[in-house]
Amino acid sequence: MTSDVLIVGSGAAGLTAALNLAERFRVTVLAKGALDEGSTAWAQGGIAAVLEPGDTFESHIDDTMIAGAGLNDRAIVELVVENAPASIERLQRLGxxxxxxxxxxxxxxxxxxxGGHSHRRIVHVDDATGWAVQEALLKAARAHxxxxxxxxxxxxxLATSRHEQRYSGxxxxxxxYAVDRGTGAVNLHTANATILATGGAGRTYLFSTAPRGATGDGIAMAWRAxxxxxxxxxxxxxxxxxxxLEVKNFLITEAVRGEGGRLINPRTGHRFMPDLDLRAELAPRDVVARAIDAEIKRDGLDYVHLDISHMPAEFVRxxxxxxxxxxxGLGIDMTREPxxxxxxxxxTCGGIMVDRHGLxxxxxxxxxxxxxxxxxxxxxxxxxxxLLECFVFGEAAxxxxxxHWDSLSPPPPIRPWDESRVxxxxxEVVIKQNWTEIRRFMWNYVGIVRTTKRLERARTRIRMMTDEIADYYGSFRVTPDLIELRNLLQTAxxxxxxALHRHxxxxxxxxxxxxxxxxxxxDTILIP
Incomplete structure (x- = not known):
């Protein structure tokens, strides 16, 4: 299939780009599974924008820079923050x-x-903002x-110059190149320009709030190219x-803490966050996550309690x-118990390096x-x-x-996928075994708190698995599970x-x- 612009990913970034391009160009959007299965639909919290009287762009910029520990690019932060109100308006127009x-x-x-915000600035659709945004964007895309x-x-x-029938470097x-889940056939999708909007790499870890498909595909493909x-x-x-133990990966949005939820040690009954940070439960996520991790490890707990039952039941519901x-439905009444x-x-805060235009x-x-x-x-x-970054950079790309359309030439003849020697x-047990092993050692060795020795152990396991998975990939027909395993290992x-580079x-x-x-x-910049 050939189009003017190819977009890989059907979430907020991909569909925003598609809707902004479709007035002039033929756009194809590929989804890894169903069109609404990506991370956007899972986002509970909301979208940050300066809309409250007394709030300022400068305040939102400062909050972002403080949370980012000084590693942010201030010009990019300004670009995104200053475009936030207009992004909210466009979403309202979409319904x-x-x-x-x-x-x-x-x-x-x-x-x-x-957490981390000095003002109320999160617009939301109750606690299912992402789902509402995904539905509105999909409805508009389907109608175009x-x-x-x-x-x-x-x-x-990625299909690149080296895949041209007349090879180029x-x-x-x-x-x-993409494999169809239904037929197993490998299809070639070409275009003058390609946008990766493939989401993060959360499934590299044993415990993640990310959807099943968040296996770092775009990051791994771009790196290999x-x-x-x-x-x-x-x-x-x-x-x-x-x-x-039955329902995994269900996120309890940060807004629960924003509206008064308290973190309690279930063994002692002690509210521990005020001891550690003046912002208490509204400290940035890294501070709160490390605090919970420390409580769990010190006292041998399975979990801590998040309690908002002191607020009126009608307010909570x-x-x-x-x-x-x-x-x-799981037997927990959050209006009465923690x-x-x-x-x-x-x-995933890192990824493919891009400029202010998404290049x-x-x-x-x-x-x-x-x-x-x-x-x-x-x-x-x-x-x-x-989500804000998705809207601003989807439009920027x-x-x-x-x-620059005149400089984006149409694709030359590209070689089809070759399955003649596999x-x-x-x-299949090899895929399952390696998938489980990657996620477990990443959780244990490359988690919230790290050491050089743990990181080196993870690196040793990655090296051991690389040849095995490469051999498997070279010998057998590609399947969705094999593709994801290969990308998981590359991302890990x-x-x-x-992590080893940052001292x-x-x-x-x-x-x-x-x-x-x-x-x-x-920044830690890796060059292929």
């Missing part, structure tokens, strides 16, 4: 039903507050005649994921209807959203800046493609490489061997 203060939805937008949405396409690798990107990757050591752990109903919570991997190092390739390192998040993402796998290697503790990277923060803030 996103943001919560309001007045009766019958006629009042000002209701703003909540989350120039947008073709293709689900169940698992991208394998120019490094130009012409699209992707020759793009730089940066700051992969900064893996954000959300402090409060529901602890439940009104603000968190989806969480309340979900927990009630919620058992543990930290879990939540967001990567590779001609013809753009990227936007969680798969990128744009300079916005620095060493730690400020709550509710993630679209605008740059439109402005067979069907007869050892990038995370460990970055300090900064933001989300905390190591017992280098507990101090260096005077100079420097």
């Amino acid at each position: 996103v039903p943001f919560a309001t203060e007045g009766p019958n939805g006629n009042g000002a937008l209701h703003l909540t507050r989350e 005649p120039n947008i073709t949405l293709v689900p169940d396409q698992v991208a394998i690798d 120019a490094g130009r990107v012409w699209g992707v 020759g793009a730089r990757v940066a700051n992969m050591e900064f893996m954000q752990f959300h402090p409060t994921c529901l602890y439940n 009104g603000h968190f209807p989806n969480i309340h109903d979900k927990l009630l 919620i058992p919570v543990v930290p879990a991997q939540h967001y 990567t190092d590779l001609p013809g390739l753009y990227a936007a959203g969680e798969c990128t390192q744009s300079g916005l998040h620095g060493a730690n993402r400020l709550a509710s800046n993630s 679209a605008d740059h493609i439109a402005a 067979a069907d796998s007869d050892e 290697e990038l995370i460990v490489h970055c 300090e503790s900064r933001g989300l990277h905390y190591t017992l061997d280098y507990p101090a923060t260096s005077p100079e803030a420097e």
